[in-house]
Amino acid sequence: MYKVNPVKKVAAIHDLSGFGRASLTAIIPVLSSMGVQVCPIPTAILSTHTGGFSDFTYVDLTDTMEDYIKHWEKLELEFDCIYSGFLGSVRQIEIVSNAIDIFSTESNFIVVDPVMGDDGNLYATMSLEMVESMKKLVSKADIITPNFTEAAYLLNKPYNLEIEEEEIKIWLRELSSMGPKIVVLTSVPQSESEKLTSVIAYNKENDVFWKVSCTYIPASYPGTGDAFASVVIGSLLQGDSLPISLERGVQFITTAIKASYGFDYPKREGVLLERVLDSLKMPVMSSSYELMK
Numbered sequence: 537m538y539k540v541n542p543v544k545k546v547a548a549i550h551d552l553s554g555f556g557r558a559s560l561t562a563i564i565p566v567l568s569s570m571g572v573q574v575c576p577i578p579t580a581i582l583s584t585h586t587g588g589f590s591d592f593t594y595v596d597l598t599d600t601m602e603d604y605i606k607h608w609e610k611l612e613l614e615f616d617c618i619y620s621g622f623l624g625s626v627r628q629i630e631i632v633s634n635a636i637d638i639f640s641t642e643s644n645f646i647v648v649d650p651v652m653g654d655d656g657n658l659y660a661t662m663s664l665e666m667v668e669s670m671k672k673l674v675s676k677a678d679i680i681t682p683n684f685t686e687a688a689y690l691l692n693k694p695y696n697l698e699i700e701e702e703e704i705k706i707w708l709r710e711l712s713s714m715g716p717k718i719v720v721l722t723s724v725p726q727s728e729s730e731k732l733t734s735v736i737a738y739n740k741e742n743d744v745f746w747k748v749s750c751t752y753i754p755a756s757y758p759g760t761g762d763a764f765a766s767v768v769i770g771s772l773l774q775g776d777s778l779p780i781s782l783e784r785g786v787q788f789i790t791t792a793i794k795a796s797y798g799f800d801y802p803k804r805e806g807v808l809l810e811r812v813l814d815s816l817k818m819p820v821m822s823s824s825y826e827l828m829k
């Protein structure tokens with residue numbers, strides 16, 4: 537008898553930051569709006585995310601994670617995707633690596649968002665030792681979604697905003713040679729114009745590069761990387777192609793930033809997701825993705 541899978545499931549290994557619309561508070565609404573069930577494995581509980589807030593509280597859940605995962609293993613839970621993001625220590629990275637060994641199957645895919653930094657710098661909670669562990673975790677993923685800063689750290693290359701497209705392709709090939717079939721690089725600077733930024737992806741299996749350009753809005757909001765990766769995952773789970781999934785991710789983040797930028801409130805509160813979640817129910821009407829030669 538065939539088995540119907542009425543709703544796709546994602547095991548999401550991230551922290552819960554109570555205020556500021558990052559990590560699980562961005563991932564759950566986005567994927568739920570796309571009809572995907574999110575099953576969180578929380579890594580830590582923070583009162584707020586760490587970008588722009590000080591004195592936040594932090595409860596580390598590392599010691600509970602192994603038993604939590606063991607319980608799921610005993611229940612023989614199966615997931616369509618395993619998705620990890622911000623991690624707090626080398627040990628947590630090892631636990632995620634173990635969870636991937638337990639839950640990965642022939643038919644699901646593993647997404648590692650190697651959340652480590654932005655704008656050329658590591659986040660305050662990251663160490664170079666964690667960067668080394670993240671390199672090992674990345675090797676177990678089918679898809680990775682580093683931003684330009686994280687890619688530079690994974691490859692030990694200087695962060696250079698003047699980078700040419702040919703060099704970016706070399707970076708993407710090198711990242712995929714670490715293990716992942718698909719590398720999605722975000723916040724890529726475009727040398728032609730400061731007003732543009734792009735997402736460039738490489739699919740090793742067919743040796744193809746895709747590019748989606750977007751207008752650069754001079755504001756950065758925390759949590760947009762988490763929302764972007766979630767839209768891409770939701771879209772792939774709905775059966776969209778890689779370029780359409782990237783397009784949907786870029787369009788959603790652009791829509792969310794535009795819905796937020798006109799309001800005067802602290803950027804650290806994140807984009808006004810609740811105003812734009814419904815746009816995720818719509819199909820992509822026009823696409824601007826390009827196949828890169």
Ligand code: PXL
Pocket residue numbers: 551553558559582584585586587622651659758759760761762
């Ligand atoms: O959005 C990535 C993220 C996740 N979790 C925490 C963070 C950040 C980025 O700053 O601080 C706790």
